[in-house]
Amino acid sequence: MWWPGILVQVSLFRAFHEKEVQAKGRLTRNQFFLIAFMCSFAYYVFPGYLFPMLTSLSWLCWVFPKSVLAQQLGSGLHGLGVGAFSFDWSTVSSYLGSPLASPWFATANLAAGFFLIMYVITPLAYWLDIYKAKTFPIFSDGLFTSSGQKYNISSIIDSSFHLDVEAYERNGPVYLSTFFAFTYGVGFASLAATVVHVCLFHGRDIWELSKSALQSKLDVHTRLMQRYKRVPDWWFILILSVTIAAAIFACEYYNEELQLPWWGVLLACGLAFFYTLPVGIIAATTNQRPTLNILTEYIIGYLYPGRPVANICFKVYGFISMKQAVTFLQDFKLGHYMKIPPQAMFTAQIAGTVIAAVVHLGTAWWMMNTIPNICNTTFLPSNSPWRCPSDRVFYDASVIWGLIGPRRIFGDLGIYSSINWFFLAGAVAPLLVWLGQKAYPDRQWIKLINMPVLIGATVQMPPATAVNYTCWIVVGFLFNNLIYRYHRAWWRRHNYVLSAALDAGLAFMGVLLYLSLGFQDINLDWWGSHLDMCPLASCPTAQGIHVEGCPVF
Structure with missing residues (x-):
C-alpha cells in the first residue's frame, strides 16, 4: 500500500546508500x-x-x-x-x-x-x-489587565518569589489575548489527540514490533549492524541514574532557589517516559513533534501553585527531557541506516551533549553580561535582534502556570475554564477519523488526515x-x-x-x-x-x- x-x-x-555517479554536464x-x-x-x-x-x-x-x-x-x-x-x-x-x-x-x-x-x-x-478579545491585541503573547494595559507582574511577587495573593486580588486577574488563550486549548487537544491517534492507528504495529523484538526477529539493517559491538544497557542505566540523582540533589540542596521538591523530578521523568513513544511515532511519520510543555506546566501548576521557578524546572525535566530523547532516537536511527558503530554513535552523542551544555551556559552568561537590556522589549528598538521571543513566551508561561497557577486562570477560579473542553475535543477527533476510515476503506484520503498535526498546527505560536x-x-x-x-x-x-x-x-x-x-x-x-x-x-x-x-x- x-x-x-x-x-x-x-x-x-x-x-x-546510492553511489554518486558523475554524469556529463x-x-x-x-x-x-x-x-x-x-x-x-x-x-x-x-x-x-x-x-x-x-x-x-x-x-x-x-x-x-x-x-x-x-x-x-x-x-x-x-x-x-x-x-x-x-x-x-x-x-x-x-x-x-x-x-x-x-x-x-x-x-x-x-x-x-x-x-x-x-x-x-x-x-x-x-x-x-x-473573552473581551477586542480589549487586547489580536495576536500577542503578553499578559494584560482588564483595561488592556500590560500587567505589572512584579507587583504580585513577594520577597521569596512566590505569589502575593492579596496583591493579586487587588490588581485583578490576568487576561490573555484570545489567540493566546486558544493556543493553550490547542495544546491540550493536540496532546490528547496524540495518545488516542497512536493507540488507534499504530497500536497493533507497536504490539507486533514489540513481540518481534522479544523473539529476536531482525530486519536487514539490524542484521548488518550485528557485526558491531552494541551499547551495553548498563551504560544507559548509569547515565539515567546519575542525572536523576543529580537533578534531585540540585532541587533539594537549592530548594529556595529552584522551588521544586524531589517528587517533582520523578513525576517529570515519568511524563517524559510515557510520552516519548507516542510523540516519537508522530515525529517519525510526519516530521512534526507535539509539544509536552503545556501539560507539564498544567500538572505542576495544580500540584504546586504559586512557584514560578518550580514550574520552569518541572517543564525542563519533563518536556525538554522528552524532546531530547526523541532527538537522541532520531540520531540513532540515522546512524543505524548509515551503519555507524553504535558505541561510536553513543560516545559522539554524550560528548556533544556535554560540549553543548558548556557552550550554551557560557554563551548565555556572556550575552547577559555584555548586551544591555537583552530581551527587555521596553527599552529595545523594534529591529533589535535581542528581543528573545521564545524566552518571553517561556517567562509568560511561568507566570501563568507557575506564579498565578492554572486554577486561577483555567480552573474554577479563572476566566478561561471552558478551554479545558479542548482535552475532550482532541481525544474524540482521531476516533472520528478512525471510524471514517473503517466506514469508507476505499477513500484513501481519509488515512492521510493526521489529527495530532492538524489540531496542533499552531502550538508554536507564539513565539512563531x-x-x-x-x-x-x-x-x-x-x-x-x-x-x-x-x-x-x-x-x-x-x-x-x-x-x-x-x-x-x-x-x-x-x-x-x-x-x-x-x-x-x-x-x-x-x-x-x-x-x-x-x-x-x-x-x-x-x-x-x-x-x-x-x-x-
Missing part, C-alpha cells in the same frame, strides 16, 4: 551543496543586516497605513499575516524546521490546521469579543508568527508537491542537500555578521531596517481603551 512518507524515505536512503551532490551553501551564505547579508524588512513584507500595512483593521489582517509579525511573505530562510525554518524535509501530507495537515485556527476561529472569536507559517507552507508545497511531481529526479537528488545548504549558509553568515558588526554595535538605520512596519496591528479595538500609540474608538 502506498504511504505518503515513502517519498521522504526513498530520498533519505538514496542520499545514504550534471553536478554531483557535493558540488550542488557547495554552490547552494555559498549562495545562501552570500544572500543572508541582506535580511540579516542590509535589508531586515525582507524578514516580513506586509504590503497591506503599506497600502493602509492608518487602518487598524488592515494592519491586524496584514501584519506578518503582529497580526493574521494575510498576504505577508518573507525572503528570509530563517523566517521559513526557524520554528517548524525545514519545510523541504516534511512529507506533503503532513504539510497539508499543518496548513489545514493553521488556516482553520488563524483565519476562521481567531477572527470569529475576536469580532464576537469572546503568521509569516513563519505562511512561508513554511508555501515553500513546503512548492518543493514536496509541485517539484516532486514534475521534476522527481531532481527532487530525489537535491531536495535534502538544498535544505542542508540553506541552513548551513544562514548559520555561518549569522555568526559572521554578529562577530564583525553586531558585536561592535554597527547598525544601519533606514526604512528597510524596520520590521513589518505595522505599528497599529497590536492596537485594541474595544471602545474607550487607551493604549499609547493607538487610536481610541
Whole structure:
C-alpha cells in the first residue's frame, strides 16, 4: 500500500546508500551543496543586516497605513499575516524546521490546521469579543489587565518569589489575548489527540514490533549492524541514574532557589517516559513533534501553585527531557541506516551533549553580561535582534502556570475554564477519523488526515508568527508537491542537500555578521531596517481603551 512518507524515505536512503555517479554536464551532490551553501551564505547579508524588512513584507500595512483593521489582517509579525511573505530562510525554518524535509501530507495537515485556527476561529472569536478579545491585541503573547494595559507582574511577587495573593486580588486577574488563550486549548487537544491517534492507528504495529523484538526477529539493517559491538544497557542505566540523582540533589540542596521538591523530578521523568513513544511515532511519520510543555506546566501548576521557578524546572525535566530523547532516537536511527558503530554513535552523542551544555551556559552568561537590556522589549528598538521571543513566551508561561497557577486562570477560579473542553475535543477527533476510515476503506484520503498535526498546527505560536507559517507552507508545497511531481529526479537528488545548504549558509553568515558588526554595535538605520512596519496591528479595538500609540474608538 502506498504511504505518503515513502517519498521522504526513498530520498533519505538514496542520499545514504546510492553511489554518486558523475554524469556529463550534471553536478554531483557535493558540488550542488557547495554552490547552494555559498549562495545562501552570500544572500543572508541582506535580511540579516542590509535589508531586515525582507524578514516580513506586509504590503497591506503599506497600502493602509492608518487602518487598524488592515494592519491586524496584514501584519506578518503582529497580526493574521494575510498576504505577508518573507525572503528570509530563517523566517521559513526557524520554528517548524525545514519545510523541504516534511512529507506533503503532513504539510497539508499543518496548513489545514493553521488556516482553520488563524483565519476562521481567531477572527470569529475576536469580532464576537469572546473573552473581551477586542480589549487586547489580536495576536500577542503578553499578559494584560482588564483595561488592556500590560500587567505589572512584579507587583504580585513577594520577597521569596512566590505569589502575593492579596496583591493579586487587588490588581485583578490576568487576561490573555484570545489567540493566546486558544493556543493553550490547542495544546491540550493536540496532546490528547496524540495518545488516542497512536493507540488507534499504530497500536497493533507497536504490539507486533514489540513481540518481534522479544523473539529476536531482525530486519536487514539490524542484521548488518550485528557485526558491531552494541551499547551495553548498563551504560544507559548509569547515565539515567546519575542525572536523576543529580537533578534531585540540585532541587533539594537549592530548594529556595529552584522551588521544586524531589517528587517533582520523578513525576517529570515519568511524563517524559510515557510520552516519548507516542510523540516519537508522530515525529517519525510526519516530521512534526507535539509539544509536552503545556501539560507539564498544567500538572505542576495544580500540584504546586504559586512557584514560578518550580514550574520552569518541572517543564525542563519533563518536556525538554522528552524532546531530547526523541532527538537522541532520531540520531540513532540515522546512524543505524548509515551503519555507524553504535558505541561510536553513543560516545559522539554524550560528548556533544556535554560540549553543548558548556557552550550554551557560557554563551548565555556572556550575552547577559555584555548586551544591555537583552530581551527587555521596553527599552529595545523594534529591529533589535535581542528581543528573545521564545524566552518571553517561556517567562509568560511561568507566570501563568507557575506564579498565578492554572486554577486561577483555567480552573474554577479563572476566566478561561471552558478551554479545558479542548482535552475532550482532541481525544474524540482521531476516533472520528478512525471510524471514517473503517466506514469508507476505499477513500484513501481519509488515512492521510493526521489529527495530532492538524489540531496542533499552531502550538508554536507564539513565539512563531503568521509569516513563519505562511512561508513554511508555501515553500513546503512548492518543493514536496509541485517539484516532486514534475521534476522527481531532481527532487530525489537535491531536495535534502538544498535544505542542508540553506541552513548551513544562514548559520555561518549569522555568526559572521554578529562577530564583525553586531558585536561592535554597527547598525544601519533606514526604512528597510524596520520590521513589518505595522505599528497599529497590536492596537485594541474595544471602545474607550487607551493604549499609547493607538487610536481610541
